[in-house]
Amino acid sequence: MAGPQTTFTAGYRWNIAARFLLAFLGGFVCVSTFGALAAALFANAQWMPLPQGVHVFTLFGFVAWCGIAMWVFFHEHLRHVALGVVGSAALFYALFLLVR
Amino acid sequence: MSANGFHGAFRQSMAWLHTWAGLVLSVLLYFIFVTGTFGYFNAEIDHWMQPEAPSPKHSVSTAAMAQMGFDYLQREQPDARRHFVGLPTERGNAIRVFANLSEPTPAGDTFIEAYIDPSSGQLVDVRATGGGDALYRMHYALHYMPYEVAIYIVGVATLFMLLAILTGIVVHKKIFTDFFTLRLRKGQRSWLDGHNISSVLALPFMLMITYSGLVFYTFEYSPGTMFLTMGVEQEARDEMYGYLYPGFEQPKPTGEPAVMVDVQGPLSVAASQWPNAEIRFVDIFLPGDSGAMMRIGSTVDGIARGGSLLQFNAVSGQVMAQTPDMPADAVFSQSVLALHEGRFANYGLRWLYFISGLLGAAMVATGLLLWAKKRRSSLRGQAVPRHLAFIERTNLGIIVGLPLGVMTYFWANRILPVAMEGRAEWELHCLFLAWALSFAHAGARELRRAWREQVALLAAMCLLLPILNAITTDVHLGNTLVQGDWVRAGFDLTSMTFGLLCCLTWRYLTVPQPRTIKAPLTSQAATAPKASA
Amino acid sequence: MMMAGFVVALGGMFCFAASQKKQALLIFGTSPVHGWRRLAIIGGTVLLGLSAWLGVSVYGFGVGLVTFFAWACFAAWTVALTASWQRSKK
Numbered sequence: 138m139a140g141p142q143t144t145f146t147a148g149y150r151w152n153i154a155a156r157f158l159l160a161f162l163g164g165f166v167c168v169s170t171f172g173a174l175a176a177a178l179f180a181n182a183q184w185m186p187l188p189q190g191v192h193v194f195t196l197f198g199f200v201a202w203c204g205i206a207m208w209v210f211f212h213e214h215l216r217h218v219a220l221g222v223v224g225s226a227a228l229f230y231a232l233f234l235l236v237r
Numbered sequence: 238m239s240a241n242g243f244h245g246a247f248r249q250s251m252a253w254l255h256t257w258a259g260l261v262l263s264v265l266l267y268f269i270f271v272t273g274t275f276g277y278f279n280a281e282i283d284h285w286m287q288p289e290a291p292s293p294k295h296s297v298s299t300a301a302m303a304q305m306g307f308d309y310l311q312r313e314q315p316d317a318r319r320h321f322v323g324l325p326t327e328r329g330n331a332i333r334v335f336a337n338l339s340e341p342t343p344a345g346d347t348f349i350e351a352y353i354d355p356s357s358g359q360l361v362d363v364r365a366t367g368g369g370d371a372l373y374r375m376h377y378a379l380h381y382m383p384y385e386v387a388i389y390i391v392g393v394a395t396l397f398m399l400l401a402i403l404t405g406i407v408v409h410k411k412i413f414t415d416f417f418t419l420r421l422r423k424g425q426r427s428w429l430d431g432h433n434i435s436s437v438l439a440l441p442f443m444l445m446i447t448y449s450g451l452v453f454y455t456f457e458y459s460p461g462t463m464f465l466t467m468g469v470e471q472e473a474r475d476e477m478y479g480y481l482y483p484g485f486e487q488p489k490p491t492g493e494p495a496v497m498v499d500v501q502g503p504l505s506v507a508a509s510q511w512p513n514a515e516i517r518f519v520d521i522f523l524p525g526d527s528g529a530m531m532r533i534g535s536t537v538d539g540i541a542r543g544g545s546l547l548q549f550n551a552v553s554g555q556v557m558a559q560t561p562d563m564p565a566d567a568v569f570s571q572s573v574l575a576l577h578e579g580r581f582a583n584y585g586l587r588w589l590y591f592i593s594g595l596l597g598a599a600m601v602a603t604g605l606l607l608w609a610k611k612r613r614s615s616l617r618g619q620a621v622p623r624h625l626a627f628i629e630r631t632n633l634g635i636i637v638g639l640p641l642g643v644m645t646y647f648w649a650n651r652i653l654p655v656a657m658e659g660r661a662e663w664e665l666h667c668l669f670l671a672w673a674l675s676f677a678h679a680g681a682r683e684l685r686r687a688w689r690e691q692v693a694l695l696a697a698m699c700l701l702l703p704i705l706n707a708i709t710t711d712v713h714l715g716n717t718l719v720q721g722d723w724v725r726a727g728f729d730l731t732s733m734t735f736g737l738l739c740c741l742t743w744r745y746l747t748v749p750q751p752r753t754i755k756a757p758l759t760s761q762a763a764t765a766p767k768a769s770a
Numbered sequence: 771m772m773m774a775g776f777v778v779a780l781g782g783m784f785c786f787a788a789s790q791k792k793q794a795l796l797i798f799g800t801s802p803v804h805g806w807r808r809l810a811i812i813g814g815t816v817l818l819g820l821s822a823w824l825g826v827s828v829y830g831f832g833v834g835l836v837t838f839f840a841w842a843c844f845a846a847w848t849v850a851l852t853a854s855w856q857r858s859k860k
Contacts, residue, residue, distance in 0.1 A: 168461070168462075188477050192455070193566050194462055207403065211251065589840035
């Protein structure tokens, strides 16, 4: 943990800025694509009408968003984090295009 | 965290995230908690800030009061798109009439609003004031900025808050051992205990209030899923809201004039439907049109919002729809929103909501102070860096300055001339001016002295407010207690109670505090947990 | 009823505090023996359950549950403040 007397290098600042963007924007894209995929799957299986699925997974998405932010700021390697967030969002979106 | 990346220790990473997620937007979070907390008594604050409004005693029937309201609206705005009559309840004494106009007035107004005294049937000429609603509105719409921008700023702050709460739970490893632990006069340790206890003991409230804050603007804050599946057009939004609130569509005008049904009939139906609840409002859409619809709402006796509405054909008086069945997820989100607003709360529960809101503000405030204390204690005799000195001073401006601003708002309500142009807006200007002055004072004075002076000023303003009220109006404690106007009396008494609490705080500030805790001070402290925040 | 529910919840929280070594030392001046700790935890659970039942039976399920959480929260606060006051006396 950064102590009170930590010297903040430029690398450290960029690391934080990148993680912030990944947590905030990446988290948003991740929960949106996952929600779209799940809502489309539930609608196809006739478990829930599409608007209901969208609503339910959007409500759930706020907590998932926080979970993603926690993981982004926990994992040691920024590259893995970026791959994890962008890759999973791309995967969810691709699957969503397949099932919708 | 190392200088180049996170080393993977979960609790430490979460402690870092907890600190910064809470700290970065703490000013905004404190503002939201303080103004939102006043919102739990918005109707009561409205009543105090409108001393011309009638006192509670009247024996007029609900139907007669509703008729008074509609008579006024029919006389003043016969062509309006909507006539709304809000009836006096436990929390308000005047009849509130409201009309949405078909065309804006020359001044650009799209609605009119007025208050009627139920005892006399006369219009109450109340002073222009923001009242409790202005404070309540500020907690989600802020001030001096467009609504559309403000709700997103508040949304980001709320998301940070939720993240700070969740990480705080992870960080607090001795959550049960420290459940009742509050050690006073122990420097930094006391602030940590204060921060922990204000958040842990009110944790259900904190989680509920933060999550529900996001649910209010579900599709504004997280529209991605809806955009991907249903499209980005307005039709997608309409389809979603049509699904969530079936039967709540606005009626379409037919263009054929018609006479509205006597309100007595629908009110009798409503009274038999809700024998133990008060009728809260009667609302007519498209008055004077054959397609007009009437809605009657009662004081909510359960959690779910929208669970106490009846819809009538406003021409025939027939029931159109009785509390449309919402889908389960809509009931869930409506219940969450009702929990946030506490609409169902009786006065006992409302007070508990109010105190919980103050605990939320205390949680943010103690977090701010704890952060500064930790940095100062780590200096070990070195000169205080400029950024730390700046933050310590802004902490004062935030924590004491905002309550000073709110008290100035109440003082302005009694001091500004009643006929003043833009009076309601100037009350709010006074709030922000006082807040700005608090920051300036904190920057100009020696810090401890500045704390004492601002807390003393706050105490004086709270204690003297009932006296100012007695000088400027006749709804002072001497009268309100005799008349049984407990809303206004309660406001004055609460102000005095806050004044006394500020006096205790001032006394606490005048006693020298230990700088920091480096070693156990008592035998009990030997078992104390390490600082985790 | 508001007060009764709160008092029962206060009793429950007091029992929980008494079951903890640190708090029991402050309140009673002695550490609880194992049997008493267990009894205090059971008593606390029963009293909090009773408080929840009171809330739900009087105000209905939804509002009753909210009211119970409010009682429990302020009961815990009262116990914490009492214990800190006891500590400051010692």
